[in-house]
Amino acid sequence: MDNVITTILTKPAFDVEKVRNDFPVLKTKAHGKPLIYFDNAATSQKPQVVIDKLVDYYSNYNANIHRGVHYLSQKASIEFDVVRSIVQKFINAASEREIIFVRGTTEGINLVASTYGRQNVKAGDEIIVTAMEHHSNIVPWQMLCEEKGATLKVIPMNDNGEVIMEEYKKLLSPKTKLVSVVHTSNSLGTINPVKDIIRLAHEKNIPVFVDAAQGIVHSTIDVQDLDCDFLSFSGHKVFSPTGIGVLYGKAELLEAMPPYQGGGEMISSVKFEKTTYNEIPYKFEAGTPNIADVIGMGAGLDYFSSIDQKGAHAHEKALLKYAEDKLAAIEGVRLIGTAKEKASVVSFVIDGLNAMDVGMYLDTLGIAVRTGQHCTEPVMDRFCIPGTIRASFLFYNTFAEIDALTEGVKKAIKLLKG
Amino acid sequence: MSIEELEKSIVEDFELFDEWAERYQYIIELGQKLPPLDDKYKVDENKIKGCQSSVWLHAYSENGKVFFEADSDSTFVKGEIALLINVLSGQDPKDIVDTDLKFIDAIGLRQHIAVTRANGLASMIKQMKLYALALNSKQSA
Numbered sequence: 001m002d003n004v005i006t007t008i009l010t011k012p013a014f015d016v017e018k019v020r021n022d023f024p025v026l027k028t029k030a031h032g033k034p035l036i037y038f039d040n041a042a043t044s045q046k047p048q049v050v051i052d053k054l055v056d057y058y059s060n061y062n063a064n065i066h067r068g069v070h071y072l073s074q075k076a077s078i079e080f081d082v083v084r085s086i087v088q089k090f091i092n093a094a095s096e097r098e099i100i101f102v103r104g105t106t107e108g109i110n111l112v113a114s115t116y117g118r119q120n121v122k123a124g125d126e127i128i129v130t131a132m133e134h135h136s137n138i139v140p141w142q143m144l145c146e147e148k149g150a151t152l153k154v155i156p157m158n159d160n161g162e163v164i165m166e167e168y169k170k171l172l173s174p175k176t177k178l179v180s181v182v183h184t185s186n187s188l189g190t191i192n193p194v195k196d197i198i199r200l201a202h203e204k205n206i207p208v209f210v211d212a213a214q215g216i217v218h219s220t221i222d223v224q225d226l227d228c229d230f231l232s233f234s235g236h237k238v239f240s241p242t243g244i245g246v247l248y249g250k251a252e253l254l255e256a257m258p259p260y261q262g263g264g265e266m267i268s269s270v271k272f273e274k275t276t277y278n279e280i281p282y283k284f285e286a287g288t289p290n291i292a293d294v295i296g297m298g299a300g301l302d303y304f305s306s307i308d309q310k311g312a313h314a315h316e317k318a319l320l321k322y323a324e325d326k327l328a329a330i331e332g333v334r335l336i337g338t339a340k341e342k343a344s345v346v347s348f349v350i351d352g353l354n355a356m357d358v359g360m361y362l363d364t365l366g367i368a369v370r371t372g373q374h375c376t377e378p379v380m381d382r383f384c385i386p387g388t389i390r391a392s393f394l395f396y397n398t399f400a401e402i403d404a405l406t407e408g409v410k411k412a413i414k415l416l417k418g
Numbered sequence: 419m420s421i422e423e424l425e426k427s428i429v430e431d432f433e434l435f436d437e438w439a440e441r442y443q444y445i446i447e448l449g450q451k452l453p454p455l456d457d458k459y460k461v462d463e464n465k466i467k468g469c470q471s472s473v474w475l476h477a478y479s480e481n482g483k484v485f486f487e488a489d490s491d492s493t494f495v496k497g498e499i500a501l502l503i504n505v506l507s508g509q510d511p512k513d514i515v516d517t518d519l520k521f522i523d524a525i526g527l528r529q530h531i532a533v534t535r536a537n538g539l540a541s542m543i544k545q546m547k548l549y550a551l552a553l554n555s556k557q558s559a
Contacts, residue, residue, distance in 0.1 A: 031437065031438050031439065032437065354470075354471055354491050354492040354493065354494075354495075355470070356470040356471055356492055356494065356495075357446070357492050357493050357494045360442060360494055361442065361446075364437075364438055364439035364442050364443075365439075371470060372470045386471075386472075386491065387470060415443065415446065416446065416493055418450045
């Protein structure tokens, strides 16, 4: 407990109990025990303000947006449109026109692969990703490469789970048409030197896509400072509803790209002879959008902006250090992912034990962790392991919860080793 | 004993437990007691690969009955295997093909199929039935 005391004495107090009250689900019981939610890298919990916003929309102004002349539609349109500006400010984009609403990070990546990729990648070209990508940032590019006869190149990582920048520099070539990198690894916690990766690519006029699915909640994302060309994130990992996310793209790139899907909203004029397309961002938003969840995401991002983010990130960092130290001290536990720059994600294996068995035992104690490959099979192959137990923390988690986790792990070892 | 009688006896055993934690621990104990599978059967053609765990399943017939032996890298899955083997091993192939295995619902394991979907409890049952079906048609032929 010394760590806790030091933290309290040296860090500006971040009021965990206060923010915990914002999240009703944290009062839930799991198998009759108080819930300890450590599956935040899979999805964050939702604050009451987001839940209220969704209920308010459906209860009081549910209507299809834009072009509706009636009161409800206008109210819904205003609430919807303001979210684009909330997102713009949240990631510091230069313009609202650069914000496209998508279902999530996966759709953001697929959109760029299907439009920018199809337009610009040809036979013999190369696309670069890192060895720690989520399957979502591998498969769309593989599909594009297969279609075009291009090749996917992989920046290797070291035993700590850090990309090897020297190898990256060697991979950049006139054949490279795009670099797509994960900001923060979901299975290792590694925060990549994205700014350097982008700078090096830009020296050779290669655009860079950033998968910020995890990064969005653990770091402050400023797309102009990063100078990334594309960036995508999912609302549900940042206190917002599922089924909604954001694709950011530099305006000049988005303007030059062909549309993604055809339908309503994305058109300017439809004639049987020839259809002309709407301006960005609408060109990429065919059909009735996910109105409720866009509005919910506005509330989620506003909530996150309203709390002390620096304090939140510092608290998460302290939780990470505390958990890593306590888990590593248990005999047989090995941490997977020991990068210098890490988000609050702890992946570990236990000698001789199956990760799922341990996860299921922790579940009986009310502790929610994730086990398996975390949609990063190549990462597991790299470390020659079938899967890990992953505990991921957000600012509403506590040191006492980590104590419960480490005690649970010790008991799991005792029980499962028989 | 018939499949149905064996299922009934498992359900009665599980009725002793109030909490999921107790059922989990019991299944782990069963897994720890499962006789090991001979390494020569731990080959790829016997492997049912899942995202969270793998199962090796070996089947053979003797005197018209089907017998199963299996192993897994997960102790919990081994416990599930032990339950399935208890019910299905040594039965008539036609009975294996026809059974609904109602005990899985009755002992509260169905809620965990969502997890085990990935590690192959459902694929394991399917594979056991396929073996039985193959042996059954071989016998009828």
